[in-house]
Structures are given as C-alpha cells and as structure tokens.
Amino acid sequence: MFITDAVGAAADPIADTPERQALREAVRAIVRDVAPPERRLPLDTAEQFDDELHAHLAKLGATSIGAHPEQGGEGNALDQLVVLEELAAGPTSMAVFMVVHYMGIEILSAHGSREQRDTWLAPLSAGDATMSFCLTEAGGGTDIARAMRTTARCDGGGWVIDGEKTWISGATRSDVYVVLARSADVAGSAIDGITMFLVPADTPGITVRELPTVAVHGFDTCQVTFDGVRVADDAVVGEVGRGFRQVLSVLNRERVNAAAGAIGAGRAAVEYAAAYAAERPAFGSTVGSFQAVQHRLVDAMVALEGARGLLARAAHAEVAGGRADILSSMAKLAASEAAVKATTTGMEILGGAGFSLEYPMQQWWRDVRLWVFAPLNNDMVRNHIAEQGFGLPRSF
Ligand SMILES: Cc1cc2nc3c(=O)[nH]c(=O)nc-3n(C[C@H](O)[C@H](O)[C@H](O)COP(=O)(O)OP(=O)(O)OC[C@H]3O[C@@H](n4cnc5c(N)ncnc54)[C@H](O)[C@@H]3O)c2cc1C
Known part of the structure; x- marks a missing residue:
C-alpha cells in the first residue's frame, strides 16, 4: 500500500468531491490502459506525440475543462489539476501538452471574441484542434x-x-x-x-x-x-x-497547473521507487528494508504532500475568486523543487535500473526539470513572493 492510498481519498484536498474522484479514476484508467510504460516509453524515445492517448482524453472531456460554457466547457481549476496530476504520473509529455492546452483555453475563454471562440475554442475544447x-x-x-x-x-x-x-x-x-x-x-x-x-x-x-x-x-x-x-x-x-497584461491575468492557472504536473510525476517516482525497493533483494533482505532508503522515500513524499497542500489552497483561492498569486507561486516553487528531489531519490534507489530507458524513472527525472524554470523560473518566483508577500522592494 502506498502513502497516498493509506491517507485515503476522503482527505484529498484536490480531488475533493465524488465527481473529481471519479475524474481521477477515469484518467488513471486511461493512463493504465492506453499509456502503460511499455507503450509510452518507446514513444518517448521515438519523440512521438501520443495521438491515441489524446483522443481518449478528448472523449473523456478532459480537453474542455475550463473552457467557456458556450463552447462546451465545464469544470474549473481543481478539475484541471486532477487531470494533470494523473497524466504526469505516467506520460509526462501529455501533462506538458495539457498545461499548454489549458493556457490556450484560459486565454481564449477570458479574452477571445465570440467569433474567435466559435472558430478556435470550440475545436480546441473538443480535442479536434491543438494550439x-x-x-x-x-x-x-x-x-x-x-x-x-x-x-x-x-x-x-x-x-x-x-x-x-x-x-x-x-x-x-x-x-x-x-x-x-x-x-x-x-x-x-x-x-x-x-x-x-x-x-x-x-x-x-x-x-x-x-x-x-x-x-x-x-x-x-x-x-x-x-x-x-x-x-x-x-x-x-x-x-x-x-496582450501581455491579458497573459498575466491567466498566469496563476499556468503556475498551479505546472505544480500539479510536478507533483504527479514526483509522486509516481516515489511510489515506483518504494515498490521497487520492496522487491529488490540485497544483503539477505530487500533494499526497502534499509532505514536510509526508507527515510529518503518518506522525506520525498512529505515534501510533495506539503507542496500539494499549498497547491490545493492556491486552487481553492482561485476558484473562490480570492487572491491566489502568492499561493500559486509558492505551490509552483515547492512542487517543482520537491519533484526534482523526489525523482533524484527515485533514480538513486533504482541504481542501474534508473539509467535504463526501459524503466519509467528516467523520464520523470528528466521531464520534471522543465517546471523549475517554466513557465517562470523559480528565482523569479521567489522575487515575486518577496515583493508581493513581504512588501520588500522589487529586486530585479
Ligand atoms: C521544453 C520547453 C517548452 C517551452 N514551451 C514554451 C511555450 O510553449 N511557449 C513559450 O512562450 N515559451 C516556452 N518555453 C520557454 C520558457 O517559458 C522559458 O525557458 C522560461 O520562461 C525561462 O526563460 P529562459 O529560458 O530564457 O531563461 P532566462 O530568462 O535566460 O533565465 C535563466 C536563469 O536566470 C535566472 N534569472 C533570470 N531572471 C532572474 C531574476 N530576475 N532574478 C533572479 N534570477 C533570474 C534564473 O535562474 C533563470 O532560470 C519552453 C521552454 C522549454 C525548455
């Protein structure tokens, strides 16, 4: 049993309703059935986008979350986070695709004319177009x-x-x-x-x-x-x-979405490493029986869950129409750094298997590095928190 299962769905601050829990299960099932490691890793090595997975996500309605209701949209920031966490726990590239996709959905829903929404937002929302x-x-x-x-x-x-x-x-x-x-x-x-x-x-x-x-x-x-x-x-x-001010108005969402991707991949890396350690024989026992290994796994999961708490607060603040920029920045900072550490821990615990392109760890380890500097680098995120959170002079 993993920590996330042991804590229980009832305590989940992101998939916090039966509908979101059902959405999480649906995305998890699609990832399990359509993009298991034996299918997604060769696609990654061949540098190919997974059109089949994208079609399944569109059919589920994941591509329309957050879109203007007139173009078939439903759901909000929390629903997007559920989708992104589950995708990043498997085919990380699809999570990156969806972060970009949701950015387009947000921009057109908030700032597009009726004609632009009909021409572009409707097919984007249906998964018939990409941007x-x-x-x-x-x-x-x-x-x-x-x-x-x-x-x-x-x-x-x-x-x-x-x-x-x-x-x-x-x-x-x-x-x-x-x-x-x-x-x-x-x-x-x-x-x-x-x-x-x-x-x-x-x-x-x-x-x-x-x-x-x-x-x-x-x-x-x-x-x-x-x-x-x-x-x-x-x-x-x-x-x-x-235009730039219009982009700034949707940046919160991009930050929380990046944080969800980082947490999903980090969680998957820790759970995979724990399962691997539980089976891997060493010195008459298993790698997972050693305290040094257990502590690293626990520290990684605690950092991820801490970031996830911030992420949930940021998303709930946004959904409630409150101030979300500082919390979103904190969540993105904490999540991306926790994910880098978690995937590094995962690589260390897998030893040589971590280096193999036939194991998923290397993909999470490589891919989460994006969110340290994108959509905004973490030094700049710290600058923003210092200025907006503490009222200190702008440092750049
Ligand atoms: C795989 C990938 C996909 C991307 N997708 C897109 C996309 O779809 N659309 C798009 O427009 N862009 C995209 N980007 C670009 C991404 O948003 C930028 O890489 C990011 O904004 C950082 O810009 P930069 O790489 O020019 O780094 P720089 O601006 O050169 O910064 C480099 C480093 O300098 C430091 N630094 C910079 N400014 C400060 C400061 N004020 N205070 C302290 N330290 C600072 C930080 O450590 C920072 O990491 C993507 C990038 C990658 C790698």
Whole structure:
C-alpha cells in the first residue's frame, strides 16, 4: 500500500468531491490502459506525440475543462489539476501538452471574441484542434516583455507580424498559434504596447524548426519564424496593446497547473521507487528494508504532500475568486523543487535500473526539470513572493 492510498481519498484536498474522484479514476484508467510504460516509453524515445492517448482524453472531456460554457466547457481549476496530476504520473509529455492546452483555453475563454471562440475554442475544447503559445524569444525568456523583438505592424485593414519565437511547445503539429508581438513602443512600460494575435498555422510566412531537447520528448519544442505574416484585424485577441497584461491575468492557472504536473510525476517516482525497493533483494533482505532508503522515500513524499497542500489552497483561492498569486507561486516553487528531489531519490534507489530507458524513472527525472524554470523560473518566483508577500522592494 502506498502513502497516498493509506491517507485515503476522503482527505484529498484536490480531488475533493465524488465527481473529481471519479475524474481521477477515469484518467488513471486511461493512463493504465492506453499509456502503460511499455507503450509510452518507446514513444518517448521515438519523440512521438501520443495521438491515441489524446483522443481518449478528448472523449473523456478532459480537453474542455475550463473552457467557456458556450463552447462546451465545464469544470474549473481543481478539475484541471486532477487531470494533470494523473497524466504526469505516467506520460509526462501529455501533462506538458495539457498545461499548454489549458493556457490556450484560459486565454481564449477570458479574452477571445465570440467569433474567435466559435472558430478556435470550440475545436480546441473538443480535442479536434491543438494550439501553441508563442511568447518566448531567443533574446529573453524571463524578461521577455523588454526583450521582445517580434513586431506587429498595422497595415491598412490588417497586421503584418515579423520575428522569431523559441522554445514553443507543439508548434510542428498545432493548428493555431497565439502570438505575442510588439505593436507599439510605450514610454516607461515594457509590458504595454504588446498585442496578442490568433494566427492559423498554415498562414504564409510561418516556418517551424524542431529543437533537440533533453526531455519532454513526446511533445515537440520548436523555433517559429514569422516573416511578413499577414492577419486580419479580427486576429487580435482582446485589446490592442494589452496582450501581455491579458497573459498575466491567466498566469496563476499556468503556475498551479505546472505544480500539479510536478507533483504527479514526483509522486509516481516515489511510489515506483518504494515498490521497487520492496522487491529488490540485497544483503539477505530487500533494499526497502534499509532505514536510509526508507527515510529518503518518506522525506520525498512529505515534501510533495506539503507542496500539494499549498497547491490545493492556491486552487481553492482561485476558484473562490480570492487572491491566489502568492499561493500559486509558492505551490509552483515547492512542487517543482520537491519533484526534482523526489525523482533524484527515485533514480538513486533504482541504481542501474534508473539509467535504463526501459524503466519509467528516467523520464520523470528528466521531464520534471522543465517546471523549475517554466513557465517562470523559480528565482523569479521567489522575487515575486518577496515583493508581493513581504512588501520588500522589487529586486530585479
Ligand atoms: C521544453 C520547453 C517548452 C517551452 N514551451 C514554451 C511555450 O510553449 N511557449 C513559450 O512562450 N515559451 C516556452 N518555453 C520557454 C520558457 O517559458 C522559458 O525557458 C522560461 O520562461 C525561462 O526563460 P529562459 O529560458 O530564457 O531563461 P532566462 O530568462 O535566460 O533565465 C535563466 C536563469 O536566470 C535566472 N534569472 C533570470 N531572471 C532572474 C531574476 N530576475 N532574478 C533572479 N534570477 C533570474 C534564473 O535562474 C533563470 O532560470 C519552453 C521552454 C522549454 C525548455
């Protein structure tokens, strides 16, 4: 029996209703049946997106959680967390896909026009389309507003976008891109003058190059170039010049969702390592009989459960319409660092088996590192908590 089973579903602050517990069981069953290690690990090695798993998630309704009700959405932040935890406990790349997907769902639900929602949110919500979120550039990730070189020029009845985005998830297979571009220079404000556009992926002038990465191999990471890309006025999402502020309004959700991914993968790593240790013979007993091994497993699980408590508080605050930014930041920080430690513990306990691509540990260990610096690096997250939580002077 694992700690999470021993504690019991009734004490779960995230899957806190019978409906969410049923959702968790449904996603867990899909992962077990469609993406067991013997299927998902070869896909990861081959760097292939799991279309079959995606289709099952769409059929379950997981892709529509959080979408505007007019486009078939239901559920809230807590439902998204349930899905993400369970996916990250198996095919982590699909959890990364869903974090990006939910970001698109949130942006279009909150800021898209009725026409944009009908054209793009409805198929995204149904799982019939996918999107990429194009913000980061080579010149700056954390300080992207100041560094942004991608421009949008108003050109009589439309816009022309020029520039290059990097580290863009899913761009080789997305149907539509949400693109942030500088449309005006505003004195004294780096974040104003940036506009958000919806750009169909087949618009002339777009080229995509896949980037080799160390992890998240089941979901591509790309450079996307925009060379004189023309879009109509109705491609603008929300207000001209306020695109970056619109993104900031959905950042809480991206942070808690990243935290859920980290916790799911970390939990899976600890449970896998505990089960492995219980069976692995050593010195007339098992590896799991040694106190040093037991303590590392317990410390890892306590750190994850602590982060999960923060995560639940952050999500409940958001759902209740209260202030969630500090709690969301704390949850993302605690969860990503706990997941790195938990998966490192997992690798150590598996010994040589940890190095094998035929065991799942290495995938969790590689993939969770993303959430230490994305969507926002943990040093910057600490800066935000110091400023907003303690009222200390801005340090950057
Ligand atoms: C696999 C993957 C998928 C991604 N998907 C997307 C996507 O879909 N869309 C998208 O737009 N972007 C995406 N990104 C980009 C991601 O959001 C950035 O990598 C992230 O924001 C960090 O930016 P950076 O890599 O430029 O790091 P930098 O900004 O160069 O920061 C490097 C380090 O410097 C330190 N640092 C920076 N600023 C400060 C500060 N103020 N105080 C203290 N320390 C600081 C931190 O330690 C930080 O980790 C993805 C990245 C990867 C690797």
